[in-house]
Amino acid sequence: LAHGSGGKAMQDLIDDIFVDTFDNPILSQLEDQASFNIASLMEHGDKLALTTDSYVVDPLFFPGSDIGELAINGTVNDLAVSGAKPLYLTCSVILEEGFSVETLRRVATSMKSAAKKAGVQIVTGDTKVVHRGAADKLFINTTGIGIIRPDVCISANNIQPGDAVIINGELGNHGAAILIARGELALETDIESDCQPLHDLVKTILDICPEVRAMRDATRGGLATVVNEFALSSNVGIRLKEECIPVCEEVKGVCEILGLDPLYLANEGKLVVVVGSKNAETVLAAMHSHPFGKNARIIGEVISSPTGVVLLKTSFGSDRILDMLVGEQLPRIC
Template sequence: MNFSNSHSTQYSLFQKIEKIRRQKNKVPDTHITLAHGSGGKAMRDLIDDIFIQNFDNPTLSQLEDQARFDLASFIKQGDRLAFTTDSYVVDPLFFPGGDIGTLAINGTVNDLAMSGAKPLYLSCSVILEEGLPVETLRRVAQSMQAAAQKAGVQVVTGDTKVVHRGAADKLFINTSGIGIIPTGVNVSAHNIQPGDAIIINGELGNHGTAILIARGELALDTDIESDCQPLNNLVETILNVCPEVHAMRDATRGGLATVLNEFALGSGVGIRLDEQSIPVREEVKGVCELLGLDPLYLANEGKFVVVVGRENADTVVSAMKSHPAGKDACIIGEVIPSPSGVVFLKTAFGAERIVDMLVGEQLPRIC
């Protein structure tokens, strides 16, 4: 008897039996209890019913304390590893255009993509407040899996903790991710040079506005949805036509203004924006005027800044427009040699003002 074949058959049988067992281990409770974080059967049933059922893949189904990978498969795809982590505490958990689960997947996927990396694997750790409805957690896990499938990544390991009622606000999520940077791709703010073009892939401020309205703090009737989406496929489209992209960064907390200030400070250059070229929905402008906010500082979850040499800008914009996530892409400014570390905005009236780094927090718990 061939031992390897026998072992493979036995393991395949074990997987089938284990899958049947998990299908039977449904969570009988309607709300999270401290027992779900105890490490016992209640916790195992929760993990099987909510997370394994939704995220099921060969790596996760091992149920080890870590995910294991073949390094040779990584080397075939690139010469560097990208790694990132982020935590999500958004309030409310569900909002037009997404929820905390889609944020957790897309946010980490996008952080990897901004280095030019191809995102591959994610971890998922959750902190649950005692009393959280189990159905809420199930909805979030389903959203996470749908987002992961759309982005082409897998959730391969994770952790679950339960805290006493009042020690957290319903549900917090941490996701970490790894990806492979293709050989020859070198995306960094330090590459930015005078004369470079500043490109954005679409309208600003939709996510921040959607969250604000979802909190019920404004009696407004609007169809604004979060722009939460994965950007890795759009980044791949850009790199296919222009591997020499100088810098990329997603404009999440702090918005476009914060990203550009980070670029200007990190590369020792100045940046000039054209206000009339920056795409912002009229409804978002209206909310900002009503509350005294600036759309340049509003959070986004599906928008990013691309900096390329001016000679490549039109090619990059054209390629971006061919992708659904970049259909509204446009050039919004340029890099100037001085003054170093300063971002200017040319207003619609022809004047210029300085766009400084965000001070304080316009909207807390936005992601």
């Protein structure tokens, strides 16, 4: 692709790749904006959820997923954890001059199938090609709209002492997969990104327990960062039990040798759910019934003090402070 190929060439490109690939009635109108019927939106609820995220992952293709699927699922998940049914996505693409059309088509195809799985439509988009070096290969921004169910009130501020903290499966796979793919480490592993849409799992949870207190997907910064945000927002403490936190053996092994902590590694298909203790088992059972929640575990509890802090109960029986990191993982110990 050449820079500055505006007008007709760009139109052709969009037609060729995105419109054809995504193929839905709103997009194919090729207006400068998508328009929806409000009444039909309101059938789902009376609150609109809007979120946006940019995807700059390197490499573009990695074990288990690629940037296209990630761009869909990431935004779908951000909508889903608010209790929203994700409906429409926008897709804005920045390409580095010289990017292969073939690869772009692969990404678009991947986005299409991800969107289908997630039950969303890509309704408007934009493509820019920039000078070589002005961007790294391909950046994608997606913005999503969803409608929040009327029966839920999910917020990081709602958490109360005694609540249970639940995770839907093993942690760190995405971060480890990316690291291995990017670092070209001579590491033969079967670790794949956990990239998956969570809207249906969220629906399963909310159908059985609409009074979920808080829910967030554990993406960048990993589980440790999400639970720290919870503890700060709700002014409570959270105690996780190390032995209950699921991490697959391979990820454990990689972390051991690389010296990384899986609790800080990124995930793309994991959500942390906080529910009142009386609902914990019900929610857990519901999650187990869903393919994306079959390894769900209760990993900790909310405590009244110390506030704003996450503790990790180690196998030695003492509590370690699991802090939010200011920067990268940097050795602290003297």
